[in-house]
């Protein structure tokens with residue numbers, strides 16, 4: 001599976017990270033940082049529309065190659081903020097998504113929107129790193145982690161002040177995640193073997209999730225009818241990258257797809 005290849009790369013990156021920085025050093029830096037912004041809160045009680053939005057800053061992907069040639073992460077993040085996104089996801093993986101830690105750090109300086117570090121986390125060093133570069137939340141992908149790792153990584157993230165988005169692709173992963181106290185669950189509509197997206201994945205899995213969880217439908221979302229369908233099946237929020245990245249005006253694209261801000265929070 002393609003994810004196995006990514007994990008091999010991540011192991012190499014983690015080995016390098018461990019050589020360059022110790023956890024004690026990272027803890028020292030983190031102690032001087034301001035508190036995180038509430039990522040999960042922005043998608044629940046703070047959300048600006050009926051359906052919450054995590055808008056993604058995504059230059060390229062393994063399935064599509066280069067998505068946006070005129071890629072300026074800070075301008076894109078500002079445009080998302082202007083459009084009233086609840087949260088922003090920033091891909092930091094270099095090899096497969098042409099992302100960078102630096103993109104997230106620069107975006108952190110430029111916007112006041114909670115940020116998700118979108119990467120393939122397999123080791124606690126990466127969690128300290130995420131906090132150091134300015135993340136408010138990290139993604140934990142059940143397909144590449146044991147249940148115990150997810151539990152430990154959630155606890156560490158919480159200790160560092162960050163939220164976690166725990167992502168599942170199928171019923172087996174969901175069953176494992178539901179044994180934990182994860183409150184923010186992502187359902188990824190992308191088949192990891194074929195890369196094909198099918199929004200019915202959200203509908204198939206959401207029925208197994210008890211009330212009280214915040215559900216984010218991820219990948220392959222591009223039409224107003226998709227948002228209506230996902231609302232109808234019970235998704236609380238959506239995570240969208242490619243659709244926005246292919247539009248000349250990201251601000252207009254968000255407004256067209258997600259609609260106006262709810263009256264209570266209109267400026």
Ligand SMILES: O=C(O)c1ccccc1NCC(=O)[C@H](O)[C@H](O)COP(=O)(O)O
Pocket residue numbers: 056058061062063064188190195197218219220221239240241242243
């Ligand atoms: O985007 C890919 O091709 C991809 C391939 C393999 C693993 C993960 C992948 N994407 C990560 C994501 O979860 C998406 O960037 C995110 O959900 C946004 O999806 P989209 O709106 O379809 O760009």
